[in-house]
Amino acid sequence: MMPSAHIEITPRAAPGVIARSASPGAALLEAAGPIEDEDHILVLGGQGPELMCALLHAGATNVTHLRAHERPEPDSASLVIIPRVPSLDWLATTLQSVRRALTAHGRLVVHAGAQPTIQAGIRRMLKLHGMTAIHVRTTPDGMILSAGLRSRHTA
Helix, strand or coil, X not given: CCCEEEEECCCCCCCCCCCCCCXXXXXXXXXXXXXXXXXXXXXXXXXXXXXXXXXXXXXXXXXXXXXCCCCCCCCCEEEEEXXXXXXXXXXXXXXXXXXXXXXXXXXXXXXXXXXXXXXXXXXXXXXXXXXXXXXEEEECCEEEEEEEECCCCCC
16 A cells, blocks of 8 residues: 655646646646746645646646645645645644645645635634735635745744
């Protein structure tokens, strides 16, 4: 049993060009923005293999997928994508590990789903864990939140 998957390849497409399609992860990829400068992208939880393929085709060179219960290494990702939040309790438990996994100027993209109470809870949790520049994008499947990590050296 393999607990996680890690792939490194050279880009096949022009860097930063993300194939837009009707796939469930297309909106997540759009919310992630340009990926050519990302050192390491971590996909956490569901839809991981599909997102990994899309990211690799878009020019990402270092993508890892971890299952929802696995804990990422500290300072190991410049971008973390969570394609599905199973519950607010899961996110509350996981967000500290995600924050630790992000590098100094790391970014996070989270699919919040369609329930307004979950969306508000996610936004609140992101702020509590030092995430700034929180942006919300509405999609047919719900909302996607993206945020940046506040420098760990500021008060």
